Amino acid sequence: MVSKDSSVALFVFLENFPLATILSFFSVLMIVIFFVTSCDSGAMVVDMLCSHGRNDTPLWQRIYWAVGIGVVAAILLLVGGLSALQTMTIASALPFAIVLLLAIIGLIKALRVEAFKQDSQLIAAIPHSSNENIDSWQARLKNIVDYPNKTNVNKFISQTIEPAFELVAKELRENQINVDISHENGLSFIVDHGEEQKFVYRVLARKHSQPDFVSEADDDDEQSYYRAEVHLEEGGQDYDIMGWSKMAVINNIIDQYHKHLHFLHLLR
């Protein structure tokens, strides 16, 4: 009986148990939910494929595909041809396998570049104490136990970081190197290397929650503060340069740029 019709195998099997009705009910419920999620996720994936990979598409598009899948299934059920098209789908695995193997070669190439990038981050290029211009140890300690708000961080970005960017940019431009300073999405310092990968040093004010041991009564109602975080092309580097002097910021840009040039060297 099972080998004749695999769709009833599960229910025949469940008959051998006590509570068979409840178990069968659970199973049917699960099958229905699995179908609903398949139909929904299928519609979502197809819709993304048709919308440049975007997910925030108009509702009618997603409904079009969900209903479309249902209609295709119903028509095939009615006129026959379900197994014909299932065979077709499985046969489509052959061209896909070829595309996939090519894509894996591309992935390996790209991952090798990532490895060079990681290596270049390891070179010791930090000869300066990052904060040499803070004159006393008291000032240095004050700086790391301070939890500034957004206004202060933004002020720091425009009053200290931007002038630092300008100075480095001026110096580089004198050496015929193309530098762009952009205010889009934080403040970015971008060195264009033409064919090779560009260098991006971006400072972003990012919100974090304060550690529990800080309990100041005069704080904002929300226990959050902002950090001036450094982001490179690959994303956030998880360190905060809030309160650094202009000199220290300049040295940090140069350090990161040095690492980037080392990365380009490894890549060549």
Next chain:
Amino acid sequence: MPSSTKSQLNKHVFLSASSIIIALLLFTAAMPKQAQNFFAVIQASIIDNGSWFYVLTVAFIFFFAIFLGLSRYGEIRLGPDHATPDYSLVTWLSMLFAAGMGIGLMFFGVAEPLMHYLSPPTAETGSIEAVQEAMKMTFFHWGLHAWAIYAIVALVLAYFSYRHNLPLTLRSALYPLIGEKIYSWPGHLVDVFAVVSTVFGVATSLGLGASQVNSGFGYLFGIDISTTNQIIIMCGITALAVISVMSGLDKGIRRLSEANMILAVILLGLIFVLGPTVFLLQAYLQNIGDYLADIVHNTFNLFAYKKTSWIGGWTIFYWGWWLAWAPFVGLFIARISRGRTIREFILGVMLIPTVFTLLWMTIFGNSAIDLVYD
């Protein structure tokens, strides 16, 4: 992701895919017999001549996925360096599980071990060896290899999309090879292919699955098994899917997947407790051992010397099946995996679902074989 630009419909892909779907549908509806023969001949010739290629491809993907998870590349994040995962571990696993295998487990959890037991590839029918071989082969078809295929496809898409800011569609996988051409016709073509295979893949599995829901309702409420009822079931499922679509990924698919995970665990637990509990625990470990002991042999096994049609009917069928589903499932997994490292990703997609799938197969399969064997 905050973005001011409105998303744009890619008319090339949308219109070509819709027309191809309608054309194929008309061709099949007008001449179901010829269509069946046509595709069956193609499939048979792929099995005859291309089995070795499928086995090689899947073997390569399998070992490559393990290598990636263990190598230094495992530390690379699918997203900018500072990204964090969008979904919690349990939610993420539930969703990838529901998309990856859900229905198949309900369909084949009992049927496949039984069918192998009744006609095993090498052992004698009805013997103890046949039981062991049946479970080993089921594990092989539903285990690490299947999830490795999904994992690699999803990884390629997620990597290029989140790390290199390319669109999250299949075309981006070709960026390292054809560069900017992915934005013109070669790229459109790849996406049209993925749309057509996804729509027919999901639709045919829904259509074939309607019969299972029908027989389930037949058992529960005594409803007839007929095409009319199956069409009604299809309409109901589609209506529910539309509601789920309207509520969005974070409500619809997510909540349903979580609910189903809970149901799956309860059902599994009940069968486990009501069935031969201690035997099932023993069998699970024994099956895992048998599976792992033979994994290299089975990965490359083509019955090249001792010809049999078994391999084409089962292993090659499954490899084709997983590969055919991979653009859909891979893209879905990529969509929900932003912010995880490659190591976390490989471990999460390959290992954890496999452990659960194999437990499912043991509890349903071994219990069923046990009933027949007695």
